[in-house]
Amino acid sequence: MAGFFDKAILSETPDPLTITAGSPADDLTSHPAPADSADSEQRTGKRVREAAQELLKYGLLEENQKPNLYRTALTSSAQIADILEPLDLCMGIDEIRGLLFIRVRQDELAEEDEWSHPLVRRQRLNLEQSLLVAILRQHFIAYEQESGTGASQALIAVDDLIPQLQVYLGDPGSESKERTRVINLLDQLKAHGLVSAPDAHERVIIRPIIAHLASPANLQALLIWLREQLNRRLPAAEQTSDEFREERE
Structure with missing residues (x-):
C-alpha cells in the first residue's frame, strides 16, 4: 500500500504523454547540449599543438633531441605558421642541421629592434x-x-x-x-x-x-x-x- 509521500510524489510527476511545449523536459529534448566531438574537430591537432608549445617554450626544436616533435613541426609548417602569425613570430627552418627555431617577423618590425617584441625577453650576454x-x-x-x-x-x-x-x-x-x-x-x-x-x-x-x-x-x-x-x-x-x-x- 502506497504511503502518503509516495502518493504526493506520484501526483506531482507529470505524465510523459501530456508534456506541453515550453516545459523543462521539452527544452532538454529539443535543444541538446553541443557535443564535445564538435569542439574537438575544430581544434588544432594535439601533436601540432605540442610542437608549437615546445617551440614557444624553448625557442627551438632539434631533430636529434626530439625527433617526433621536430618532424611534426616540419611537416605541419603551414599550421605552425598560422599559430605564430598573430604573435608576429615565424619559424626558422634549418633542415641541414635538423633545427627549427623561433624568429621575430622582420617585416612587422622593419625599423625596430627585434628585442622590442613583447614576447621576446631581453637576454643580453655580458x-x-x-x-x-x-x-x-x-x-x-x-x-x-x-x-x-x-x-x-x-x-x-x-x-x-x-x-x-x-x-x-x-x-x-x-x-x-x-x-x-x-x-x-x-x-x-x-x-x-x-x-x-x-x-x-x-x-x-x-x-x-x-x-x-x-x-x-x-x-x-x-x-x-x-x-x-x-x-x-x-x-x-x-x-x-x-x-x-x-x-x-
Missing part, C-alpha cells in the same frame, strides 16, 4: 659570455667545414677553451679559478641552448643554434673591440712598469 660565444662559434664552423654541414657532434673540451679565454681576459692566477670560470660560463650558455652539459671528460657539445645566434659581422666586431682593449692595456701596463722602475732607481 662580455665574458659574448667572448665565449664567439670562440665556440668559430669552433663550430671549423667543425662543419671538416665534417660537413649538419654534423651534430661538435665537441670541445674545457681545457681547450681556457687558453683562448686567457688571451682576452687574462690569467686569474689560479688554474682552479680559471677552470671554474670556464665551467660557470658554459653553464650560463647552456641555459640559452648553446651547449650541452659537460660529459665525464669535461667536454661539451656545441649546439647548432649557435650558427644562427649572432651574425659573423657582429662577432667579428666583438673580437676587434677585444683586441683593441688588449692593445691599450699592454702599453699602459708597460708604462706603469717603467715609472715604477724609475722611482726605484
